[in-house]
Amino acid sequence: MRYSSVYLLCVPALVLVGLLLAAPLYSTVAQTFGGEVALFGRYGAFFENAFNRDVFFRTLKIALITTVIAAALGYPTAYFISQAGPKWRSLLILCAVLPLLTSSVVRSFSWIVILGRKGSVNTLLMKLHVIDAPLRLLFNEISVVIGLTYLFLPLMILSLVGVMENIEDDLMDAATSLGAPRIKAFFAVIVPLSLPGLVVGAVLVFTGSLTSFTTPQLLGGDGSTVLSTLIFRQAMVLFDWDGAATIATMMVVLTLSVITAINMAARRLNPAA
Amino acid sequence: MPTLELRKICASYGDNRILTDLDLEVADGDFVSLLGESGCGKTTTLRVVAGFLRADSGGVLLDGEDYTRRPPNRRGFGYVFQSYALFPHLNVFDNVAFGLRQRKVAREEVRRRVDEMLEVVGLAALRDRLSKSLSGGQKQRVALARALVIKPDLLLFDEPLSNLDAKLRVKMRVEIRRLQQEFKITTLYVTHDQEECFSISDKVTVMNDGVIEQFDRPEHIFSQPASPFVARFVGFENFFQLRHQGMSDGRHQLVAADGTKFEAPDRQTIPGGRLLGAVRPEAIALGPAARTGQAGEIAGSIAFRTYLGRGYQYIVQTALGDLTVNGEDQQPFATGDTVTLRVPPDRMVLLGDA
Amino acid sequence: MKRGNPALAAYVTLVYFFLLGPLFIVAAAAFSGSNFLEFPPSSLSLKWFANILAVSAFLETFIVSLQIAVLGTFLSLVIGVPAAYALSRSAVPGRGVLQAIFVSPVIVPGVVLGFSLLRFYNVQGGVPVFQTLLIGHTLIVLPYSIRVISSSLANFEPAIEEAAISLGCPRWRTFFVVVLPNIRAGVMAAFILAFITSMNNVPVSVFLTGPGVSTLPIQMLSYVENFFDPTIASLSVVLIATTAGFMFLIERTLGLSYFAR
Ligand SMILES: Nc1ncnc2c1ncn2[C@@H]1O[C@H](COP(=O)(O)OP(=O)(O)OP(=O)(O)O)[C@@H](O)[C@H]1O
Numbered sequence: 001m002r003y004s005s006v007y008l009l010c011v012p013a014l015v016l017v018g019l020l021l022a023a024p025l026y027s028t029v030a031q032t033f034g035g036e037v038a039l040f041g042r043y044g045a046f047f048e049n050a051f052n053r054d055v056f057f058r059t060l061k062i063a064l065i066t067t068v069i070a071a072a073l074g075y076p077t078a079y080f081i082s083q084a085g086p087k088w089r090s091l092l093i094l095c096a097v098l099p100l101l102t103s104s105v106v107r108s109f110s111w112i113v114i115l116g117r118k119g120s121v122n123t124l125l126m127k128l129h130v131i132d133a134p135l136r137l138l139f140n141e142i143s144v145v146i147g148l149t150y151l152f153l154p155l156m157i158l159s160l161v162g163v164m165e166n167i168e169d170d171l172m173d174a175a176t177s178l179g180a181p182r183i184k185a186f187f188a189v190i191v192p193l194s195l196p197g198l199v200v201g202a203v204l205v206f207t208g209s210l211t212s213f214t215t216p217q218l219l220g221g222d223g224s225t226v227l228s229t230l231i232f233r234q235a236m237v238l239f240d241w242d243g244a245a246t247i248a249t250m251m252v253v254l255t256l257s258v259i260t261a262i263n264m265a266a267r268r269l270n271p272a273a
Numbered sequence: 274m275p276t277l278e279l280r281k282i283c284a285s286y287g288d289n290r291i292l293t294d295l296d297l298e299v300a301d302g303d304f305v306s307l308l309g310e311s312g313c314g315k316t317t318t319l320r321v322v323a324g325f326l327r328a329d330s331g332g333v334l335l336d337g338e339d340y341t342r343r344p345p346n347r348r349g350f351g352y353v354f355q356s357y358a359l360f361p362h363l364n365v366f367d368n369v370a371f372g373l374r375q376r377k378v379a380r381e382e383v384r385r386r387v388d389e390m391l392e393v394v395g396l397a398a399l400r401d402r403l404s405k406s407l408s409g410g411q412k413q414r415v416a417l418a419r420a421l422v423i424k425p426d427l428l429l430f431d432e433p434l435s436n437l438d439a440k441l442r443v444k445m446r447v448e449i450r451r452l453q454q455e456f457k458i459t460t461l462y463v464t465h466d467q468e469e470c471f472s473i474s475d476k477v478t479v480m481n482d483g484v485i486e487q488f489d490r491p492e493h494i495f496s497q498p499a500s501p502f503v504a505r506f507v508g509f510e511n512f513f514q515l516r517h518q519g520m521s522d523g524r525h526q527l528v529a530a531d532g533t534k535f536e537a538p539d540r541q542t543i544p545g546g547r548l549l550g551a552v553r554p555e556a557i558a559l560g561p562a563a564r565t566g567q568a569g570e571i572a573g574s575i576a577f578r579t580y581l582g583r584g585y586q587y588i589v590q591t592a593l594g595d596l597t598v599n600g601e602d603q604q605p606f607a608t609g610d611t612v613t614l615r616v617p618p619d620r621m622v623l624l625g626d627a
Numbered sequence: 628m629k630r631g632n633p634a635l636a637a638y639v640t641l642v643y644f645f646l647l648g649p650l651f652i653v654a655a656a657a658f659s660g661s662n663f664l665e666f667p668p669s670s671l672s673l674k675w676f677a678n679i680l681a682v683s684a685f686l687e688t689f690i691v692s693l694q695i696a697v698l699g700t701f702l703s704l705v706i707g708v709p710a711a712y713a714l715s716r717s718a719v720p721g722r723g724v725l726q727a728i729f730v731s732p733v734i735v736p737g738v739v740l741g742f743s744l745l746r747f748y749n750v751q752g753g754v755p756v757f758q759t760l761l762i763g764h765t766l767i768v769l770p771y772s773i774r775v776i777s778s779s780l781a782n783f784e785p786a787i788e789e790a791a792i793s794l795g796c797p798r799w800r801t802f803f804v805v806v807l808p809n810i811r812a813g814v815m816a817a818f819i820l821a822f823i824t825s826m827n828n829v830p831v832s833v834f835l836t837g838p839g840v841s842t843l844p845i846q847m848l849s850y851v852e853n854f855f856d857p858t859i860a861s862l863s864v865v866l867i868a869t870t871a872g873f874m875f876l877i878e879r880t881l882g883l884s885y886f887a888r
C-alpha cells in the first residue's frame with residue numbers, strides 16, 4: 001500500500017482523536033493556567049486546602065491498596081487457570097469475564113446489597129447474635145476498596161493468564177530436572193516470566209482505581225471522597241470550573257506518570273522484557 | 274558410572290494406559306536409544322525416568338537404588354527437551370549456571386565450570402546473549418551444556434535434533450556422541466529417526482504401542498529384526514507366509530502357499546508356529562524371465578517403476594503378491610516386462626507370524 | 628499430569644466466590660417481596676421486575692443509551708476499521724505514534740473526558756447534549772474497535788490479499804471482497820465489545836445529562852442514591868442476563884480466550 005493512502009485511511013481517526021478529543025482536553029488544561037493567577041497558582045491553592053490534600057492522597061492510597069489486593073488474589077488464581085485443563089480453563093475465564101462485562105453500577109450496587117444496613121453480612125451477624133444492631137459497613141474507605149477490588153480483579157486475572165499461558169510447560173520440568181524443588185522452580189521461572197502480565201495488570205488496576213467514578217460515588221461517603229468524585233462535585237454541584245479543570249489536569253498527569261513509572265520499574269527489574 | 278533399570282513400568286495419562294510392563298536396562302556408560310513411531314510412548318518413558326510422571330506401578334532403579342518415588346529435582350539427571358526449554362528471561366550463561374546454583378556451588382566455581390562447558394560446546398562467544406535470540410543449533414548447544422554441566426548420573430534426550438535442519442542434525446548428533454563418550458555418561462536417547470538412532474547408539478530399543486519389541490545392537494536390529502513390526506520399521510518390505518520343511522545342506526527349507534521354495538540360513542533359531550519370511554527390496558535380485566528351478570525363484574511382471582536417484586524401484590506382480598524390489602541403473606525394465614526374482618538364502622530373515 | 632495443589636485450589640475457589648457471589652446475591656435480592664434491599668429475601672415476588680417498567684425514566688434512558696451505543700459503535704467502526712487496516716498492512720513512518728494516538732482515549736480518565744466535553748462542546752460551543760454524548764462515546768469505544776480489528780487482521784494472512792490483487796482485483800475492492808468477509812467475526816466481536824462498553828459507561832455520561840437526555844447507567848445511579856427498594860436489583864438481573872447473552876455471542880465470534888492476552 002502506498003504511504004499516502006495509508007495516511008489517508010488514518011485521517012478520520014486522526015480527526016476524531018486529534019481534534020475532537022485533543023481540543024477539549026487542551027482547553028481544560030489551558031483554563032488552569034488562564035486568568036489572574038500565578039503560574040501553577042491554582043495547583044498551589046488546591047494543595048493548601050487540607051480537605052483537597054486528603055482527597056489526593058486518599059485516592060492514591062485506595063488505588064495502591066486495591067492493586068496490591070487484586071494482585072494477591074489474582075496471581076495464584078491466574079496460575080491455577082493457566083495450569084488447568086482446557087475445559088476448566090474456559091469455564092474459569094468465562095466466570096471472570098462475566099463480571100467484567102457487567103455494568104459497574106450493577107457491580108457496585110451488589111456490594112450495597114451485601115454490606116448495607118439490611119444486607120447479607122448484617123443479617124447473618126444478627127442471626128448469629130454476634131451483633132445486636134446493624135453495623136455501618138458502607139460509605140467508608142474499606143467499602144470503596146472492596147468495590148474497586150471487585151471491579152478490577154478480573155482485569156488482573158486476565159492480564160496474568162494471557163502471559164502465564166504462554167510460558168512453556170517444559171520450563172518448569174527443566175528447572176526441576178536441574179535440581180530446583182517445585183516451589184523454587186516457580187520463583188525462578190514462572191515469577192520472572194509472568195512479570196510483564198503483572199505489570200499490565202497493575203497498570204490497569206491502579207489507573208482504573210485512580211480514576212473510577214461509579215464505585216466511590218456509590219460505596220463511598222463524605223469521608224471517602226476521591227479525585228473523580230471531587231471533580232464531579234466541583235463541576236456539577238459547585239460550578240467551580242477552574243477547580244474542576246485543575247483536578248482534571250492533575251488526574252491526567254497522575255495517570256500518565258503512573259503508567260510511565262510502573263513500566264520503567266518493570267524494565268529495570270527485567271531486562272529481558 | 275551407573276546402570277539404569279526400569280522394572281515392569283506401567284504408566285498412564287488419566288485412564289489412558291500408555292506403557293505396559295516395560296522393562297529396560299541401560300548399562301553403565303552406554304548410549305541407548307528408544308526408537309518408535311510417534312505416540313508409542315517414548316516421551317512417556319523418558320518422563321517416568323526423569324520423575325516428571327509417576328508410574329502406576331513398577332520401579333526405576335539407578336545402580337540398584339530405588340528412584341521410583343524420588344522427586345525429579347533430587348534425581349540429578351540431565352534432561353534435554355525437544356523444545357530445548359531454555360529459560361527465556363536468562364542469558365546463555367545463567368541458563369547453563371541454573372543447575373549449579375540450585376546445588377549452591379560457590380560463585381567462582383560456577384563461573385569456571387560454566388565457562389568451561391560453554392567452551393566445550395563452542396558457545397563461549399555467546400555467553401551474555403539472551404537465550405531467545407539464539408538460532409536453533411545454538412539453543413540446542415545451550416540445552417546440552419545446561420544438562421551436562423551438572424555432571425548428571427544419567428543423560429536423557431527427547432528428540433533433541435528434530436527441530437534442526439538436516440545438515441545440522443548430522444553435525445549435532447556427532448557432537449552429542451562425542452560429548453557422551455568424553456564424559457562417559459549413561460544416556461537414554463529418544464528419537465524416531467532411524468539413521469540418527471543407529472549412528473550414535475550402543476544399543477537400540479524399538480518400541481511399539483508402549484511395549485518393547487526388540488532391544489539389541491543397531492547392527493542386529495538392522496539385519497536380524499525380531500518381529501514383523503521391527504522388520505517393517507527397519508526397511509523390510511517383502512513378507513512371505515512360509516511352512517518349515519526341515520533342514521538340508523545346513524539350511525532351512527521352506528515352502529510358500531503356492532509351492533515356491535525358499536531357503537534360509539541355519540544361524541536363525543526357528544520360532545514356533547507359522548513363519549514369516551522377510552526380505553529387503555535391495556536384497557532381491559531382479560533378472561529377465563528365466564527359470565532354473567533353484568529355491569528362491571519367483572516369476573513376475575513389472576507393475577510400476579519409480580526412479581530413486583541411484584537406481585529404480587519396481588513393484589513386481591507375483592503369485593505371492595506385489596513385491597518391492599530395487600534394481601540397478603543400467604538397462605531398466607519397463608512396465609509389463611516379465612522378470613524373475615531371486616531371493617538369496619542368506620538375505621531371508623525368519624520371523625514368527627503373529 | 629500435574630498434581631493439583633489443594634491449598635491453591637481452595638484459594639481459587641474462594642476467589643471465585645468473591646467474583647460470582649455478589650452477582651448471585653443481587654439476583655436473589657431481585658426476587659424479594661419486601662420494600663427494602665435484603666438478602667436473603669424474607670418473601671418472594673416479581674413486583675420489582677414490574678416496577679422497572681413502571682418507572683418511565685428507565686425506558687426513556689434505555690432508548691437514549693441504545694441510540695448512543697449503536698451510533699457510537701457504528702461510527703467507531705467506520706472510522707477505526709480503515710485506520711486499523713492501513714496500519715496493519717504497511718510499515719509507514721510514524722506507525723507506532725499513530726497506533727498510540729488511536730488507543731489514547733482509554734488513557735484519559737473518564738471523568739476528565741466527560742468534564743472537558745461538557746465544558747468545550749456543550750457549554751462553550753452550544754452543541755446539544757445528545758451530540759456531545761455521541762462524540763464522547765465514539766471516542767471511548769474507538770480503542771476497543773481498533774484493537775479487536777487489528778488483532779483479527781493480524782491473524783489474516785496478507786498473502787491471501789496479494790493473491791486477489793495479483794488476480795486483478797484492485798486493492799480497495801480486495802478489502803471488501805476478500806478481507807472484510809474474513810474478519811467478519813472480528814468486526815462482530817468489536818461491535819459487541821464496543822457496544823457493551825458504551826452501554827455501561829458512567830464517568831463520561833454523568834457529566835452529559837440534559838433535559839430529557841440521560842443514559843440508563845446514570846438513571847440507575849441516581850435511583851440507587853435516592854431509593855432503597857430492589858428495583859435496581861431486578862434491573863441488574865436483566866442486565867446480567869443480557870451480558871451473558873452477549874458473552875455467548877463473543878464466544879461464538881472471537882472466542883473468550885481473546886480476553887486473556
Ligand atoms: N499430557 C498428556 N495427557 C494425555 N495423554 C497424553 C499426554 N502426553 C501424551 N499423551 C498420549 O500418550 C501417548 C504416548 O505419548 P508420548 O508423548 O510418550 O509419545 P512419543 O512416543 O513421545 O511420540 P512422539 O514421537 O510424537 O513424540 C500418545 O498417545 C499421547 O497422545
Ligand SMILES: [Mg+2]
Binds near residue numbers: 315431
Ligand atoms: Mg515425544
